[in-house]
Amino acid sequence: MLVGKAGRGGRRGRRGGKPSVWRGVPRWAQLCTIFGVVLMVLSGTSLVGAEALMARYEGAVGKADLFGDQAAGASERKSDIKGPLNILLVGIDPRDDDTPPLADAIMVLHVPEELDRAYLFSLPRDLYVEIPPFPKAGFNGTTSKLNDAMSFGSRVPDGKPDPARGFELLALTAQKVTGIKRFDAGAIINFAGFRKIVDAMGGVTMNIEREVRSEHREPDGKHRKGNPNGEGYIGPQAVYPKGKQHLSGWQALDYVRQRYPENGVPDGDYGRQRHQQQFVKAMAGQAFSADVVTNPVKLDRVLRAAGESLIFSGRGHSVVDFGLALKDIRPGNIQMIKLPGGGVFENGKYRGERFEPEVEDFFVALERNLLDHFLLEHPKLVNKG
Numbered sequence: 001m002l003v004g005k006a007g008r009g010g011r012r013g014r015r016g017g018k019p020s021v022w023r024g025v026p027r028w029a030q031l032c033t034i035f036g037v038v039l040m041v042l043s044g045t046s047l048v049g050a051e052a053l054m055a056r057y058e059g060a061v062g063k064a065d066l067f068g069d070q071a072a073g074a075s076e077r078k079s080d081i082k083g084p085l086n087i088l089l090v091g092i093d094p095r096d097d098d099t100p101p102l103a104d105a106i107m108v109l110h111v112p113e114e115l116d117r118a119y120l121f122s123l124p125r126d127l128y129v130e131i132p133p134f135p136k137a138g139f140n141g142t143t144s145k146l147n148d149a150m151s152f153g154s155r156v157p158d159g160k161p162d163p164a165r166g167f168e169l170l171a172l173t174a175q176k177v178t179g180i181k182r183f184d185a186g187a188i189i190n191f192a193g194f195r196k197i198v199d200a201m202g203g204v205t206m207n208i209e210r211e212v213r214s215e216h217r218e219p220d221g222k223h224r225k226g227n228p229n230g231e232g233y234i235g236p237q238a239v240y241p242k243g244k245q246h247l248s249g250w251q252a253l254d255y256v257r258q259r260y261p262e263n264g265v266p267d268g269d270y271g272r273q274r275h276q277q278q279f280v281k282a283m284a285g286q287a288f289s290a291d292v293v294t295n296p297v298k299l300d301r302v303l304r305a306a307g308e309s310l311i312f313s314g315r316g317h318s319v320v321d322f323g324l325a326l327k328d329i330r331p332g333n334i335q336m337i338k339l340p341g342g343g344v345f346e347n348g349k350y351r352g353e354r355f356e357p358e359v360e361d362f363f364v365a366l367e368r369n370l371l372d373h374f375l376l377e378h379p380k381l382v383n384k385g
Contacts, residue, residue: 064164066186066313067171068136081184081317081325083113084369088171088186092150092163100161103150103170105189105276108178110366116328119371120280121337122273128344128352129177134169145352149173163188164311179363185322188311195249196305198283201292205246206282208255209275212264214238217254252279269353270338274383277336284331335375336383337362 091105106123125147133141137155144152153169154161171183198204217238218224224233240247240255247255256279258265259272267274292298312319340356358378365374375382 062308062311064167064188064311064313066164066167066188066311067183067315068168069313069315081115081321083111083115085109085111085115085184085325086180086182087111087322088167088174088183089189090150090167090170090187091189092166097160100151100154101163101166103147103166106146106170106174107276108174108180110371111326111329112369112371115325117333117335118326118329119335119337119366120277121339122276123174123177123339124269124273124341124353126269126352127177127341128354129173131169131173132176134172136165137169139169146170146173146177179367185312185314185317187313187319189309195253197302197309198247198249198252200298200301200305201286202298203246203248204252204279204282204286205244206252206279207244208240208242209278210264211242212240212255212258214240214254215258215260215263217250221250221254255279270341274336274338277383281331281334281336284334288331337375337381338383339381 087109089105089107089109090103092101092103102125104125106125108121108123110119110121111117112119123146125145127146128143129146129149130143131139131141131146131149131152133139134153137153138157139152139155142152149170149172150163150166151161152166154163154166156162156165167186167188171186175181175183214224214237215233216224218236219238221238224235224237226232227234238251238254240251256272256275258275259269261268265271265275286292287302292302307319310319314322339359339362341353341359342356344351344354358381362371362374362378362381365371
């Protein structure tokens with residue numbers, strides 16, 4: 001027996017032979033997605049009028065056809081960017097060049113028509129969904145966890161997996177889940193630059209809502225030793241005390257990676273999503289600090305590290321174009337959203353996650369540009385941070 005509800009219109013709620021650009025990326029790439037938001041927000045204000053820096057930054061950003069536009073025949077580039085906008089940000093978890101990647105962090109940045117504020121929400125990686133057929137990868141479609149879409153779509157007959165092709169299928173699946181007809185831009189975020197960008201900014205200060213103990217790291221940042229007598233790790237743990245803390249790159253990554261109740265995150269992956277979103281705002285705030293934006297050397301170092309972490313498709317517009325279009329967005333007007341859900345079980349076996357019924361209404365409000373009114377009536381969907 002299957003326990004849980006289907007999503008909108010029958011959609012269920014949760015769960016290339018060219019060289020890979022993701023060689024050497026650690027397994028915990030899921031947190032990198034947050035940089036897409038920071039890049040979009042930071043670049044507009046910081047780069048206006050700085051043509052040389054803009055050119056350097058734009059040149060650092062990887063480009064790929066993430067939506068299949070080239071094959072379909074992309075429309076002619078428009079002279080400006082108008083809202084509303086929906087931007088899909090994905091962090092992947094590649095094991096090696098030959099293993100199809102999974103999408104371990106999936107976020108959507110929604111920007112209303114006025115382009116002066118934004119809403120950020122996560123789609124749980126375990127969302128149990130209908131993944132549509134994708135002939136490019138010889139995939140016939142199935143019902144599985146959302147993060148599997150990246151893997152299924154990336155497969156290339158007799159070739160190495162193609163993350164850009166996997167992103168395309170993930171985008172199609174996310175459109176079915178959310179009712180978003182078309183994403184206006186997208187990015188695949190690489191973990192390799194996560195630590196570099198945080199450290200280039202001098203670390204990040206954020207509020208930690210309760211004490212969290214690391215599953216993976218010792219106090220000095222070294223990886224904990226595996227348990228010789230079973231699963232998990234042994235040895236001293238890095239601890240992140242409750243309250244305002246200044247974190248280095250490895251600490252920030254480690255903190256927002258934690259998701260188990262025994263480590264201080266009682267709501268599991270939903271807590272991890274909340275911590276990721278809280279980090280987005282803290283990161284953006286740090287990026288806008290005078291210490292970064294008025295220091296040309298530091299700003300250049302931060303933007304270069306960020307650019308090297310990103311593969312972007314603006315469907316005819318550059319990442320700098322989007323940055324300029326979103327120049328009025330600040331950390332204080334990025335609203336973080338939590339989409340409640342629960343487990344889906346079949347004959348007692350866990351299959352993934354599903355959304356609660358009110359999430360359907362959230363997606364309707366998003367489509368109709370009524371999120372402000374909807375969130376006033378549903379305050380529990382607002383993530384504090």
